[in-house]
Amino acid sequence: MTHVYGVKPLQVGRHYEIDYIHSYGEVSDFFLGLKEKKLLATRCTKCGATWLPPRRDCGKCGAKTEWFEAPQEGKVHTFSILHFSAEAFLHEVPFVLAYVELPGIDTVFLTRIKGCNPEDVYIGMPVRAHFRRLVDWTPNDVWFEPM
Amino acid sequence: MRRVCVVSGGITKFAKANLNTQEAMVKDAVDYAMNDLDGRLDLKDIQSTICTYFSDHFNAQLLFDSLTQDYLAMCPRPSMRIEGGGATGGLGIRAGYMDVASGLSDVCLVYGFEKMSEVNTAKGNEFIALASDTDFDYPVGGFYSGYYATMAMRHMHEFGTTPEQLAKIAVKNYENAFHNRWAQKHERWTIEQVLNAPMISTPLTRPMVCVMSDGAACLILCTEEWAKKLRPNGDYAVITGVGCGTDTMRLGDRPRGDVIPLPGEDPKKYEYLKGRWPGVHSFRGAREAARQAYKMAGIKDPLREIDFAEVHDAYASSELQTYEDLGFCLYGEGGKWVDEGGPYVGGQLPVNPSGGLIACGHPVGATGIMQGVFTLWQLQEAMDKHCTDRGLGSEGWRIQVKGAKRGLCHSHAGTGTYITVNIFERP
Numbered sequence: 014m015t016h017v018y019g020v021k022p023l024q025v026g027r028h029y030e031i032d033y034i035h036s037y038g039e040v041s042d043f044f045l046g047l048k049e050k051k052l053l054a055t056r057c058t059k060c061g062a063t064w065l066p067p068r069r070d071c072g073k074c075g076a077k078t079e080w081f082e083a084p085q086e087g088k089v090h091t092f093s094i095l096h097f098s099a100e101a102f103l104h105e106v107p108f109v110l111a112y113v114e115l116p117g118i119d120t121v122f123l124t125r126i127k128g129c130n131p132e133d134v135y136i137g138m139p140v141r142a143h144f145r146r147l148v149d150w151t152p153n154d155v156w157f158e159p160m
Numbered sequence: 161m162r163r164v165c166v167v168s169g170g171i172t173k174f175a176k177a178n179l180n181t182q183e184a185m186v187k188d189a190v191d192y193a194m195n196d197l198d199g200r201l202d203l204k205d206i207q208s209t210i211c212t213y214f215s216d217h218f219n220a221q222l223l224f225d226s227l228t229q230d231y232l233a234m235c236p237r238p239s240m241r242i243e244g245g246g247a248t249g250g251l252g253i254r255a256g257y258m259d260v261a262s263g264l265s266d267v268c269l270v271y272g273f274e275k276m277s278e279v280n281t282a283k284g285n286e287f288i289a290l291a292s293d294t295d296f297d298y299p300v301g302g303f304y305s306g307y308y309a310t311m312a313m314r315h316m317h318e319f320g321t322t323p324e325q326l327a328k329i330a331v332k333n334y335e336n337a338f339h340n341r342w343a344q345k346h347e348r349w350t351i352e353q354v355l356n357a358p359m360i361s362t363p364l365t366r367p368m369v370c371v372m373s374d375g376a377a378c379l380i381l382c383t384e385e386w387a388k389k390l391r392p393n394g395d396y397a398v399i400t401g402v403g404c405g406t407d408t409m410r411l412g413d414r415p416r417g418d419v420i421p422l423p424g425e426d427p428k429k430y431e432y433l434k435g436r437w438p439g440v441h442s443f444r445g446a447r448e449a450a451r452q453a454y455k456m457a458g459i460k461d462p463l464r465e466i467d468f469a470e471v472h473d474a475y476a477s478s479e480l481q482t483y484e485d486l487g488f489c490l491y492g493e494g495g496k497w498v499d500e501g502g503p504y505v506g507g508q509l510p511v512n513p514s515g516g517l518i519a520c521g522h523p524v525g526a527t528g529i530m531q532g533v534f535t536l537w538q539l540q541e542a543m544d545k546h547c548t549d550r551g552l553g554s555e556g557w558r559i560q561v562k563g564a565k566r567g568l569c570h571s572h573a574g575t576g577t578y579i580t581v582n583i584f585e586r587p
Contacts, residue, residue, distance in 0.1 A: 022179045029220055038297060055458060064413070066296040091317065091440055093309035094362045099286035099302050109360075110301045112310060112412050121412040121440065123300050136317045147575060151299040 037150075039069035042080060050144040054083040054118060063119045066111040066152075085142035085158065087115035094131045110135050113157055128158030161261040165387035165502045166192065166377050166397040166584060168193040169533030171377040174344040178276035178374035182213075182224060183231035185376035186216040186273050189526075190232060198388050201267070201470075203232075209239040210253035212272035213525030217287040218279065221558035228271070238265070240251075245291045246472060248272060248579030249528020250571020252256050256381040257402050257582075267386055270532075271378035274523035284372050287525075291574055305475070306409060307575050311362035314478035315441040316363065319492035321480065327354035328395070329476040332520055336505060337515020339558045342530075344373055346520035354497075356539050370475040372523030377529035381537070387587075397539045400566075401457030401583035405448030410433045411440050411575040420447045420486045424460035424469035433491055441574035446485035453568075462487045463509055467564035468538055470531035472572035473516040478565035479503075482570060483511065486581070491506050501573065505559055513559040514547075523576055527572035528580070535584045536568040 014028035026051055043066065046053035050123070054065035059076035065083050090109035097103075109131045112121035126134050128143070138158035148154045170192030172178060172185050180188070194201060196275030209232070211225035221227070225241040244251040249272045258268035276284050283546040297307075315321050325530075331351055337343035349367055381391075387396045408414055419430035419437045423573075431436070438444040459465045469486065473479035480494040488509055489497040497503065503511035514520055514534040517527060537546050539563055548554030561567075571580045 024179070027220060040295070043522045066293075066410065066413075072408065073415075091310045091314035093313055093364075094359075095242035095301060095303060095306045095308055095309075095357045096361065097285075097303070098282070098306065099289045100280070101286055101300050102303065103282050105301075108301060117390075119415075120410075121481075123297055123410070123412050125300060135452060136313065151297055152296050 039045055041065050043067050044150050044154070047144055052083040052085055052142055053153065055079065056081055063116065063117060065118045065120055076130055084115050087113050087140060089126065089134060089138040089140055090114045090121045090134055091092050091136055092126060092134050102125045107131055111157070113140060123151070125156045126158065127156050161217050162263060163384045164257050164260045164399045165381055165384055165587070166381055166399060166536050167382055167387050168196045168380045169378065169536045170196065171342050171530050171533050172375050173342050173527070174371065174373045174375035174523060176344065176374070177441055178275065179342070182219065182273050182275050183228045185374070186228050186378070187276070189376040189378045190193035190269065190271060191263065193380055195207060197390055202438060206267050206269045207236065208237055208259050208268045209234050209267060210252045210255045210259065210270045211239060211241045212243070212248045212270070212529065213242060213274055214245060214248045215274070215287050215524065218276055218424050219246070220275060222225055223393045225536070244578040245573030246474060246524055247528060247571040247573035247578040248525045249530065249579055250582060251404070251578065252570065253379065253532050253582050254402055254404060254580055256379070256427055257399055260381050267380065267382040269378060270529060271374035271376065272525040272529045273473045274525040275374045276372040276523060277374050278541045279485055281372050303361070305361045305364055308475045308478055309364050310474070311411070311440050311481065312363055314439065315477065315504045318441055319493040319495070321410050323355055324351060324450045325498045326363065326368055326480065327351045327474040329473070329503070330354050332417060332504055332514050333473060333516045333518045334367070336513050336559050337519030339554045340515050340520065340547045341552055341554045342547065343515045343519050344371065346421045346552055364475055364477065368518070370474045370517040370522040373523040375521060375523035375526045375530070376535055377526040379532045383556065395540050396587060397536050397584040398587050399582060400499055401459070401581070403449035403452030403456070403581040405445035407443065407445040407576050409574065410578055414438055414440065414444065419491065420444065420451060422462070423455045429492065437491070441481065443481060443579060445576050445579040446482055446572065446587060449579045449581040450486045453583050457583040459583070461473035465566065466509060466568050467566050468510040468513055468561040469568040469570065470512055470514060470535050471516065471570040472527070473512055473518050474522060475574070476518065479511065479516065479571070486517070486568070486570065505561065512563055528569070531569040531571065532582065538564050538567055539584055539586050544586060
């Protein structure tokens with residue numbers, strides 16, 4: 014039944030919903046690796062640039078990359094405590110969104126910091142990767158906690 | 161390439177909810193621009209249009225550009241939809257510029273809109289966050305205020321920028337918008353109130369973040385020949401510089417390298433940032449867009465050669481970051497520049513005299529064009545004429561940059577993925 018929100022002008026409710034069948038394609042191994050408690054990154058075979066999240070083709074020079082296992086200990090590059098969010102994550106606030114630096118990785122990796130009081134997180138804080146046992150095949154299968 | 165002029169602009173009052181349809185909002189903005197030409201331009205003289213809006217999700221209607229083109233009675237003339245996240249409007253001006261400069265069109269109507277009120281704010285934030293990598297970034301906590309907050313935290317860490325300096329920018333923009341009748345917000349804030357407002361994402365409090373908005377805006381671009389006909393008194397602007405830069409979709413993938421120097425700059429000046437730039441604290445795309453636009457317009461000393469700027473302040477922090485990218489101050493000195501009064505009306509280079517996105521609102525597809533409209537009105541010394549509303553207490557003359565000859569508008573998408581810089585000048 015159509016829900017009416019107003020009459021002049023006439024405002025009515027509309028519903029739209031869809032499920033996608035999404036392919037992770039050439040970076041599937043990253044998600045499969047999380048189930049094995051591994052952080053899989055890629056390294057350019059030509060210029061040596063390292064990518065986490067991984068890329069099949071180097072984002073700097075375009076050459077092919079190869080997989081390697083990234084270290085699981087690093088430090089917080091920057092972070093924020095979210096008290097509001099998109100609807101999908103609203104029930105999870107407050108949570109800590111952070112970019113983590115890992116040795117030998119040129120990029121910084123977006124993740125959540127858990128296992129501590131959000132107020133205790135600081136830039137430079139040593140952190141270690143933790144993995145879900147029951148994966149949902151998203152980057153949330155890994156997060157970081159203070160060491 | 162032919163010289164491209166801007167002769168007129170129009171906007172709707174940006175609002176939390178405008179219950180007209182999108183096409184009627186656009187028509188209202190176009191009517192305003194046409195009326196401001198006192199009947200010298202006939203609709204039939206418009207040879208092409210550029211339509212800009214950001215999200216199909218907000219509309220649940222694909223090919224909306226056909227609805228608006230039809231509604232404006234522009235069929236069967238050429239048209240093109242441009243979309244580039246938050247920079248949609250700025251890219252639209254660039255597309256209109258290309259249309260006229262190339263000779264494809266003598267008079268081009270660039271119009272944009274967004275109607276964000278048909279979903280709640282959290283859902284709207286979800287739609288916006290879909291403009292981040294949905295494999296790796298969005299699922300972790302997709303929320304643009306969160307992404308920008310992490311940039312601000314790093315900027316504070318690298319350079320000692322303070323929440324007070326961010327609050328000052330918000331206060332400035334609300335104060336300016338108070339005198340702009342088109343702005344969504346007519347509020348006055350103190351630094352303490354901004355700092356003590358509810359936290360959205362540390363260090364950004366509610367008033368440091370722009371809001372969901374409904375609105376439309378348009379600009380009429382044309383050749384110089386047409387401009388002289390439409391504005392016989394010479395009261396038009398010339399686009400003397402256009403620039404566009406890009407960066408990686410994922411903020412975390414940005415390099416840590418060396419600063420791109422602006423025209424005439426000695427790269428040695430940035431020795432202190434060697435191997436650290438842009439990182440997550442600066443916008444390489446903005447620097448590149450500025451470099452191109454300054455080169456084209458012959459600008460070597462932006463602080464002295466630009467009279468005012470309308471920049472994309474979706475966040476108080478991103479306005480501060482942008483001062484540095486545009487070369488208004490050195491990297492790391494954005495906060496100091498605010499403390500010194502640089503970006504205030506009456507300061508060295510007023511930034512967002514209109515009130516910017518924080519206070520005017522950010523109906524995404526209209527935003528970049530709105531900035532162009534305010535830039536034109538500044539150059540026409542027409543802020544009082546267009547922006548005053550005694551009932552609201554708005555006195556447009558207070559935000560008029562007196563004697564302004566050259567203005568900059570900066571439009572910005574994603575976490576800095578698409579950026580345009582357009583320079584408007586008096587002829």
